[in-house]
Every structure is written in structure tokens, then in C-alpha cells.
Amino acid sequence: MPYHPSKEHLDNQIPNAFKTINGVLKDLRASTGADERYISMMLDAMARDWEQKSASRDGFGFR
DSSP states (O other), rough: OOOOHHHHHHIIIIIHHHHHHHHHHHHHHHHHHOEEEEEEEEOOOOOOHHHHHHHHHSSOOHH
């Protein structure tokens, strides 16, 4: 079943999640000295790992 975000998700929860994620990434960059390229590669690796793990789950997801 495709995911259809509610108005609450679109207006509040999704933007707030992105603000939080951006803050964490900014703190990571500041505390480690990692550049944006390294952080981008790390996020890509994490996303690929998550995608592989979520493919093995049955009956849950936003598809």
C-alpha cells in the first residue's frame, strides 16, 4: 500500500524530522571534522543497509 502522508505529517512531523536530522548532521560535522562528502557517503551506506534489512520484513512499510 502506498504511503499517503496526512496534513499533520506534511505540516509538522516531516519538516520537524528534517530539522532534527539536519541539526544532528551539523553537530556531527562540527564534533568530528567530517566533511559533507564523507557524511553523504556514510548516510548512503546506512540507507542501503536499512533498505536491505527492510526488504526482509513482511507486511510493514510505506510501499
